[in-house]
Amino acid sequence: MTSQQFESPSLTDISLTQLLKSLSDPTRLKIVQTLLRVGTEISCAQFETLGKKSNLSQHYRNLRQAGLISIRREGRHSYLTLRKTDLDRRFPGLIEVIVKNSDGRDD
């Protein structure tokens, strides 16, 4: 029995419509955009400008459940990673195109 808290769906359980719905929120799209750009994991603290902690935490969970990110807890901190390899395998080219088309736009 693995921990439920930070569990992400497996590759084949990632649904396109759930993924699109997750990315249809501007805050979540910005988070994914940042994660893709930096290419490494990022501490949640980096996203504090995007809103209140409790709200962001719920966005993280949404992104995780949609299969977009994984979350690693270390001490008091949480670190987010874009599941790029998995996403590229399941939906080739999708994340790149979406994020590229979101650059420089508000929403």
Next chain:
Amino acid sequence: MTSQQFESPSLTDISLTQLLKSLSDPTRLKIVQTLLRVGTEISCAQFETLGKKSNLSQHYRNLRQAGLISIRREGRHSYLTLRKTDLDRRFPGLIEVIVKNSDGRDD
């Protein structure tokens, strides 16, 4: 004053997040998938297998307001067209990749 009924947003008013939200519904995604595949306008009657007329009509409006399709009325019939040229100009490659990644999946 042009008719409101079938008005679509102009190219620059198409928002990425609105577009993603519109496509995050399985019924609407199937409609767009079909429109992209055939490449021509399609009568609404072709989509009757996807649900009830009143519900579909509301999906058409959603797609139109998101900038994805235009609707032409002729007699008793309505015809839908994917705004492919506009979409390709505003979000290069996006529609193709999304639809390609939805092929052969339920959602």
Next chain:
DNA sequence: TCAACTGTTTAGTATATACTAAACAGTTGA
């Protein structure tokens, strides 16, 4: 030991969404 810290979860709320059923509007053809 324990207060401060970081992030998550829960409760509550206002709004958006997807749907059905029924009313409606315009078109067609006998």
Next chain:
DNA sequence: TCAACTGTTTAGTATATACTAAACAGTTGA
């Protein structure tokens, strides 16, 4: 003329969503 036809709009409802505030849980360091 008018009933059948095609699709849209409206009313109503059940559920989902995004958010805030407060409670909570685990970690850290003095």
